[in-house]
Amino acid sequence: MTPRDFLEQIVRPNMADLANDYGDIRKAMTAVHSADALAAHIFHEVGGRIVTGAADDTAYRELLAEESGEFRLVRDLEKAAKHVALDRGKPLVTTADQIVSQSLGRGEARWREGRRGSPPQVVVVTDAGEHRVIETVVRKAVEFLEAEMTAFGI
Numbered sequence: 001m002t003p004r005d006f007l008e009q010i011v012r013p014n015m016a017d018l019a020n021d022y023g024d025i026r027k028a029m030t031a032v033h034s035a036d037a038l039a040a041h042i043f044h045e046v047g048g049r050i051v052t053g054a055a056d057d058t059a060y061r062e063l064l065a066e067e068s069g070e071f072r073l074v075r076d077l078e079k080a081a082k083h084v085a086l087d088r089g090k091p092l093v094t095t096a097d098q099i100v101s102q103s104l105g106r107g108e109a110r111w112r113e114g115r116r117g118s119p120p121q122v123v124v125v126t127d128a129g130e131h132r133v134i135e136t137v138v139r140k141a142v143e144f145l146e147a148e149m150t151a152f153g154i
Contacts, residue, residue, distance in 0.1 A: 003041040003154055010034050011142060018122075018135050023101045028122035028134040029081055035138050036078040038145050039064055039071070046152045064148070070140035073132060077124060092126045099124050104131065 001009070014031040021027050040057040054060035065072035076091040077099065086094045093099075101120040122134045 001041070003038060003045050003149055006034075006038055006041045007142075007146070007149075011038055015135075015138060015142065018138070022135050023120040023122060025099060025101050025122050028138075029077075029099070031138045032074055032077045032081070032134065035071075035074050035141050035145070036061070038142070039075075042145065042149055042152065042154070045154055051152075064144075068141065068144040070137050071144050073124070073126070073137050074141040077134070077137075092128070093124055094127055098126070099134070104133070 011031075011034045014027070014034045018024070018027045018031045039061050043052060043054065043057040043060040046052065048054075048056075048060075052060050052063065054063055061071075061075050065075050073092050076086070076093045079091065080086055080093045080096045080098070084096050099122065101122050103120050104123065123131050124134055124137075125131055
C-alpha cells in the first residue's frame with residue numbers, strides 16, 4: 001500500500017470517524033495511530049535511510065517531530081498509548097492516562113481548537129498542563145505529513 005493509499009483508505013476514514021464522534025477515545029487513538037503509521041509509510045516509500053538520512057522509521061519520526069509540534073504530539077501520544085508510560089527522552093506526554101474525554105470551557109484549550117460548550121471531546125493534557133484537542137492535533141499532523149509527501153513527489 002502506498003502512502004497515498006494509506007492516507008485515503010486508512011487515515012482519512014479514521015479522522016472522519018473521530019470528527020463524527022469526537023468524544024470517543026478509541027476513535028481518537030485510532031486516528032493517532034494511523035497518522036503516526038503514515039510517517040513509516042512515507043519513510044519506506046522514499047527509500048528510507050538513503051533519502052531521509054534517518055537510520056529507520058523511528059529516527060525519521062524523530063526528524064519529523066523536530067519540524068512539527070503537532071506531529072511530535074501525535075508520535076508521543078502513540079508511544080504513550082503503546083508503552084503506557086514514557087521514561088526516556090523529553091516527550092510532551094508521559095502517560096496514557098493523560099488522554100481523556102471531557103467538555104471544554106472557555107480558555108481550556110488552545111485558541112480555535114475544539115468545540116467549546118460542546119459534549120465531551122477527546123483531549124490530551126500535556127506534561128506542561130496544556131489541553132490539546134486530539135482531533136485538531138491529528139488534522140494538523142496529517143497536513144504536515146501531506147506536505148512531506150508532496151515534497152517527495154508522492
